[in-house]
């Protein structure tokens with residue numbers, strides 16, 4: 001008995017981590033985090049499947065309203081991406097006209113290559129939650145100014161409609177072209193295409209759109225797939241250097257957006273999943289954007305990751321669609337907030353593997369394109385829990401500051417959330433992948449909080465419970481599930497109440513949120 005107590009004590013010491021939490025945020029470096037920090041980018045070919053064409057897709061709206069219930073504002077929605085550069089406008093198109101390539105094993109739900117839309121396509125934004133902010137893309141890829149001009153006119157017309165205006169749904173900006181840095185590879189421009197040519201084209205398209213819609217919309221600039229992180233090649237720095245911001249329409253650029261995927265990988269396994277989740281990878285992937293963020297902020301502009309997710313190929317099967325990816329998502333988005341990213345838009349398309357939300361019934365497997373034995377109704381995927389946890393941690397006060405905690409461990413990361421100057425919550429992520437092949441031996445780490453406030457004796461704790469990192473469903477957040485037929489939360493909240501002085505355990509592949517107030 002005596003020995004085993006000693007042994008436990010010893011174990012606790014060896015697997016223990018002391019984490020110090022400042023009682024107030026360090027003032028100079030802590031920016032406020034937006035309540036809509038977690039937002040969505042939607043592949044526009046099937047936009048009306050997401051939101052509804054003639055009536056609201058209530059499942060999708062419920063998943064947005066869950067987040068709004070926690071933060072007080074709905075997520076922002078960027079509509080565009082790859083299919084933005086394949087869209088034409090025809091005023092007589094009552095429904096979107098789509099031509100799809102054949103599905104394949106690696107891309108079971110390809111984007112449409114030809115998309116023709118009419119006014120009803122843009123008017124469907126009326127089905128979004130009240131007060132949603134929207135960013136919409138127009139076609140630059142096909143170098144057809146008529147397409148961009150007609151699309152922009154239709155977008156602006158849609159947002160002037162009484163149904164949209166009275167609901168407080170607003171167009172924040174128009175994006176002209178998606179990932180122009182890839183045009184030289186995808187045939188949209190010659191191999192010799194440069195950022196200087198992009199700037200010239202952008203100015204002429206934007207000048208046309210602004211003149212036709214005086215006083216003109218605001219714009220998102222860049223939206224590049226990659227970055228040279230320097231003034232040569234494609235990057236925010238390069239286009240600033242080439243005069244985009246000092247052009248007349250460039251003065252209406254309200255945001256610089258860049259895209260990021262952790263890599264391209266079309267087949268997954270446990271090793272790839274652990275890589276994705278790894279703290280060091282997340283940090284090195286994101287800090288590579290620091291020069292771009294600094295250059296943008298030096299121009300007085302905010303910076304967003306306007307399209308991001310785990311891996312291109314619409315995600316890696318067995319990786320992007322799993323519970324482990326939820327832990328990646330949470331650490332990735334919170335770490336991005338530390339670098340001066342103002343908002344992060346997780347990219348989603350119907351049937352994509354890396355979706356947080358699958359808003360319509362699917363008949364083909366998202367993993368290999370095979371016909372499903374029975375249709376799969378709308379559902380959320382594991383990553384959705386990361387959005388919920390972030391929303392809950394950010395809260396609805398509108399004055400939350402988040403700082404990363406110094407956790408001396410390659411697998412555990414931690415963040416503290418302050419409402420103004422009051423410590424409100426902390427989130428810890430143990431990103432050691434506990435896979436189905438690891439059954440049996442699931443280790444925990446003990447965390448002791450070194451916290452200066454003597455007044456606080458207890459803390460409340462919620463856990464994201466995950467069976468295995470490679471599970472694709474069956475998660476629960478504080479005892480509740482979002483994997484419900486209508487996307488609303490079920491069950492009752494389960495909270496552990498612990499002494500602050502006793503610390504807590506966090507097992508492999510788990511998230512813990514602590515509430516202090």
Ligand SMILES: *[C@@H]1O[C@H](CO)[C@@H](O)[C@H](O)[C@H]1NC(C)=O
Nearest residue numbers: 087088089090144146147150
């Ligand atoms: C240019 O765009 C317009 C409007 O979207 C479309 O009708 C026309 O076919 C396009 N032209 C070409 C050459 O693609």
Ligand SMILES: *[C@@H]1O[C@H](CO)[C@@H](O)[C@H](O)[C@H]1NC(C)=O
Nearest residue numbers: 085086087099113114115142
């Ligand atoms: C689809 O668009 C391409 C241009 O991107 C055009 O060459 C092709 O003819 C279009 N196909 C159809 C069936 O309209």
Ligand SMILES: *[C@@H]1O[C@H](CO)[C@@H](O)[C@H](O)[C@H]1NC(C)=O
Nearest residue numbers: 145146149207208209211212
């Ligand atoms: C913008 O482009 C459209 C389509 O080519 C053209 O009809 C219109 O006159 C242009 N507007 C301006 C102000 O250049």
Ligand SMILES: *[C@@H]1O[C@H](CO)[C@@H](O)[C@H](O)[C@H]1NC(C)=O
Nearest residue numbers: 129130131163165166167168
């Ligand atoms: C959304 O806005 C409309 C128009 O102002 C209003 O009628 C409706 O009640 C609002 N809905 C909610 C859920 O607040």
Ligand SMILES: *[C@@H]1O[C@H](CO)[C@@H](O)[C@H](O)[C@H]1NC(C)=O
Nearest residue numbers: 262263275276281284285288
């Ligand atoms: C990003 O992370 C992936 C692993 O998920 C890694 O293979 C890749 O090298 C990283 N990229 C950078 C720029 O650090």
Ligand SMILES: *[C@@H]1O[C@H](CO)[C@@H](O)[C@H](O)[C@H]1NC(C)=O
Nearest residue numbers: 014016018406407408409410
């Ligand atoms: C961090 O942990 C390592 C290994 O566990 C240890 O050697 C090192 O002293 C720790 N550093 C600090 C600052 O606590």
Ligand SMILES: *[C@@H]1O[C@H](CO)[C@@H](O)[C@H](O)[C@H]1NC(C)=O
Nearest residue numbers: 481482483484485490491492
């Ligand atoms: C909540 O939904 C999950 C997943 O569908 C289900 O397993 C669970 O039984 C439900 N719980 C309640 C209380 O309805």
